[in-house]
Amino acid sequence: MTYARTTTVEEVHRLYLAHGPALRQALARLAPELDADDLLQELFVIALSKTAELSGARSPHAWLYGVAVKLAFTRSRGARLRRFFGLSEVEHLALVDTPSRSVEQRDAQKRVSRALESLTHAKREVFVLYELQGLPGEDIAAALGIPLKTVWTRLFHARKEMTAAIERQLITESRTSGLSRDEVEP
Amino acid sequence: MTPQPRFADKATTEAERTIAQAASVAPHRLKADGWDDVMVRAVTSSPNRAALLPAFFLSFALGVATVLMLKPVQPAPPATVAHATAGTRWSSKTADEVVLESGRLSVTTPSGAPLRVRTPHCELEVTRSRFLAEVLPGGTTLWVEEGEAVLRSNGTTRVVSAGQSLTWPPAPVIPTPLLALAPPLESRCASRTPLETRACLRNEAAGASLEAQAALYELGSFEVEQGALDDGLHAWRESLERFPKGVLHPEVRLALLISLVKARRFSEASAAASDFETNCAGDPRAADVKALRRQLED
Numbered sequence A: 001m002t003y004a005r006t007t008t009v010e011e012v013h014r015l016y017l018a019h020g021p022a023l024r025q026a027l028a029r030l031a032p033e034l035d036a037d038d039l040l041q042e043l044f045v046i047a048l049s050k051t052a053e054l055s056g057a058r059s060p061h062a063w064l065y066g067v068a069v070k071l072a073f074t075r076s077r078g079a080r081l082r083r084f085f086g087l088s089e090v091e092h093l094a095l096v097d098t099p100s101r102s103v104e105q106r107d108a109q110k111r112v113s114r115a116l117e118s119l120t121h122a123k124r125e126v127f128v129l130y131e132l133q134g135l136p137g138e139d140i141a142a143a144l145g146i147p148l149k150t151v152w153t154r155l156f157h158a159r160k161e162m163t164a165a166i167e168r169q170l171i172t173e174s175r176t177s178g179l180s181r182d183e184v185e186p
Numbered sequence B: 001m002t003p004q005p006r007f008a009d010k011a012t013t014e015a016e017r018t019i020a021q022a023a024s025v026a027p028h029r030l031k032a033d034g035w036d037d038v039m040v041r042a043v044t045s046s047p048n049r050a051a052l053l054p055a056f057f058l059s060f061a062l063g064v065a066t067v068l069m070l071k072p073v074q075p076a077p078p079a080t081v082a083h084a085t086a087g088t089r090w091s092s093k094t095a096d097e098v099v100l101e102s103g104r105l106s107v108t109t110p111s112g113a114p115l116r117v118r119t120p121h122c123e124l125e126v127t128r129s130r131f132l133a134e135v136l137p138g139g140t141t142l143w144v145e146e147g148e149a150v151l152r153s154n155g156t157t158r159v160v161s162a163g164q165s166l167t168w169p170p171a172p173v174i175p176t177p178l179l180a181l182a183p184p185l186e187s188r189c190a191s192r193t194p195l196e197t198r199a200c201l202r203n204e205a206a207g208a209s210l211e212a213q214a215a216l217y218e219l220g221s222f223e224v225e226q227g228a229l230d231d232g233l234h235a236w237r238e239s240l241e242r243f244p245k246g247v248l249h250p251e252v253r254l255a256l257l258i259s260l261v262k263a264r265r266f267s268e269a270s271a272a273a274s275d276f277e278t279n280c281a282g283d284p285r286a287a288d289v290k291a292l293r294r295q296l297e298d
Helices: A009-030 A036-049 A051-056 A060-084 A103-116 A121-132 A137-144 A148-177 B014-023 B034-044 B053-069 B194-204 B210-225 B229-242 B249-262 B266-279 B286-297
Strands: B081-084 B089-094 B097-109 B115-118 B123-136 B139-153 B156-161 B165-168
Touching: A009 A036, A009 A051, A009 A060, A009 A121, A009 B034, A036 A051, A036 A060, A036 B034, A051 A060, A060 A121, A060 A137, A103 A121, A103 A148, A103 B014, A121 A137, A121 A148, A121 B014, A137 A148, A148 B014, B034 B097, B034 B123, B034 B139, B081 B089, B156 B165, B194 B210, B210 B229, B210 B249, B229 B249, B249 B266, B249 B286, B266 B286
Parallel strands: B097 B115
Antiparallel strands: B081 B097, B089 B097, B097 B123, B115 B123, B123 B139, B139 B156, B139 B165
């Protein structure tokens, strides 16, 4: 009797241990209004149900990010619809902080999170995966199922929009605090 | 269009530095029982519905009989339901027996009648239980979410209760001296992000020096730690091809063997053990490797 080579539960478990924290972080950045732990669980339940597909992937890492992106988009859209119809309360889940984060890091996270809301989901996905999660362009292309050139094009526009959005936040904060831009910048 | 450097590597404005700061935040650790939650959810979710036909027809037939006879009857017992992932090979000739040849099946048996599940490695008997069974070449793994399952094989009986899991047959015991593998030599690739570490090790592994040999050994260990077992095995096999009598060749052969045993790829592990005995006959660990190979072949 021969068996097709498929990823085992144990191997998915190892992927969970190796990549779970980073995937959870990516999910929190892609869908900050949702519960990242819940999304991470669902992501790996999907991985367990699609082990044949996971085995065939060029990079299991990229495959997992591809599922994460689709999951975050689908769930976010569902949450927005529910809010539109008044079916659920808007719940902004605060980032769980640990003492290991500096004040600057926490502030930076908040600004980036707010700026990400202004991007379209296509640009947000590429920006989060490249700039914040550090994935190479080839893995992003594989994860999103788009050509590499499209990754760079979306990234180019995303970077422009993100830096502009954060600049606006910094100016607003400096005006609110009564300090000049020069005084805000260390 | 070519990529620009990440803001994390090169930030010139305050906005870019803000993004770099956010990118430098390390991810949180996972919850200690996070994987258990995933498994419970996997057992109770049903992405691929595939009800047991006999149980379905039994319930359907009971319903039709009720309508035709217009007599009050006892409600049909809740049907046993099974969900199989794509590619699973299983069959059921009677309502109380399932044969699972390969793949994964989650089963809920609400009624009192026992259900027997036969796999190539063992037989399971369950009553009022919800469980997941996976059959691979190396063995059968059982996770019980509710109730209890009794596993029988070659005169041995094990009871697996709710919240427990068991893999049968048990993996061979790896002799302790074999587990004390030489740690990878300190390389310039340590203390980086996983992607950078991988790229750095691949770069270091080019060439014919001891550093290249060490980098390949370390790359194999790194890939296995990252959950990419086949990539790890590939790195170690490349090391043995390029440095068959290199300084690290016994450690590489042992690392291959131990990883294959842990992954329950027993026939490959047996071949790796024979390979070690042939190529490292004078190694003090050869006797332990021989003992391990005998366990694998039993």
